[in-house]
Amino acid sequence: MPSHRHTPVSRRTALACALLASLAAALPAQAADYPTERPIRLVVPWAPGGATDAIARVLAVPLGQALGQSVVVDNRPGAGGNIGTGQFVREKPDGYTLVMATSSTNAVNPHLYSKLPFDPAKDFTPVAFVASVPNVLVVRAASPYKTLAELLAAARAQPGKLSYGSAGNGSSQHLAGSMLVRATQVQMTHVPYKGSGPAxxxxxxxxxxxxxxxxxxxxxxxxTLRALAVASRKRMAALPEVPTFEEAGVTGGIQASAWYGVMAPAGLPKEIILRLNREINKLLQQPAVARHLQEFGAETNPGTPEQFQAFAASEVARYQAIVKESGAKLE
Known part of the structure; x- marks a missing residue:
């Protein structure tokens, strides 16, 4: 009799254990089979035609071919990348919605805007670093300044007269110009535009x-333009004859590169992270992809998700002082 009294409890327990075991077995299988359900959206929080959009489109087709599912670029522009990025972090972390994160959205904006619809540390899963594009100091082809030294000498002789343009307050061009002013202690006038094209x-x-x-x-x-210096640690492969700022005689660490990488919402399963990282790193080493990226000065640096996460965190910290020094602040 006592054994019959405990039989229903034992049966329920056995059924529950079997259900848990089947669920546990199913989760890795789903990650291992990824992607099978539907196309993958690669969110670009900027309008079509810009650098972020161009880099995303270089990756989209070959990444879709490697994964066996199409990758569709989804442009969601507005508010310096904040609108599309804020919508993205609320997506399900299943690998079917990714974002092309940038130095603007994920490193500069946390210090530039008083309120953001996302947390750069908590709301993302870094997947793969894609590329960086160094800022290049350029003058028009007819400019009297042939070298950086000549340009800085003129700026010192006429404080505040020389001007530099940017895509707007707090843009990468503005912050790079602010770095130059701080490193050289010269006075130059910042002229913000609504986009780098008009500037x-x-x-x-x-x-x-x-x-x-x-x-x-x-x-x-x-x-139509002449390059005088590159704001990176080493010379650009696309402009091998153009010196870095350090080589041109300006110390102070002028390193201003826009960077781009693929991220997912927080909580993406490890198996999917590793799959995406592996496939993206393979693509970056394909001659056709590398050539397209080099056409607009992009430099690739394949690495692990952990390396990308550490880099992104260091950039958030680095830009705090840079944004403060520039005086830029947006609501």
Whole structure:
């Protein structure tokens, strides 16, 4: 009799254990089979046509081919990348929604805006670093300044007269210019525009004296702009004859590169992280992909998700002082 009294409890316990075991077995299987359900969306929190969009589109097709599911670029622009990024972090962490994170959204904006719809440390799973594009100090082709030394000498002789353009307050061009001013202690006038395109047009028309920009390579190669220095630790492969700021005689660590990487919402399973990281790193080493990225000055540096996470965290810390020094602040 006592054994019959305990039989229902034992049966329920056995059923519960079997259910838990089946669920536990199913989770790794789903991650291992990823992706099978539907196309993957790669969110770009900027308008079509910019550098972030271009890099995303270089990756999308070959990444979809490698994964066996199409990767669709989903542009969600607005508020300096904050609108699309804020929507993205609320997505399910299943690997079917990714974002092209940038130095602007994930390192600068936390210090530039008083309120953000996301936390750069808590709301993301770093997957793979893709590329960085160093800012290049450029002047128009007809400029009298042939070297950085000549430009800085003129700036010192006429404090505040020389001007540099940017895509707006707090943009990468503005912050790079602020770094140059701080490192050289020269006075120059910042002229913000609504986008780097109008600023570059005014530079080529002679309305500005210089610009530190990540999108100037086609103009340099086309002969309408002259590059004087590169804001990175080493020379750009696409501009091997152009010195770094350090080589040109300016100390103080002028390193201003826009970076791009693939991230997922927080909580993405480890198996999916590793799969995506592996496939993206393979793509970055394909000659066709590397060539397309190099066309606009991008430099790749494949690594682990942990390395990307550490780098992104260090960039958030680094830009705190840079944004403060620039005086930029947006609501």
């Amino acid at each position: 570059a047009s005014d530079l080529m028309a002679g309305h500005l004296d210089m610009m530190l920009d990540t999108g100037s390579l086609p103009h340099v190669q086309g002969g």
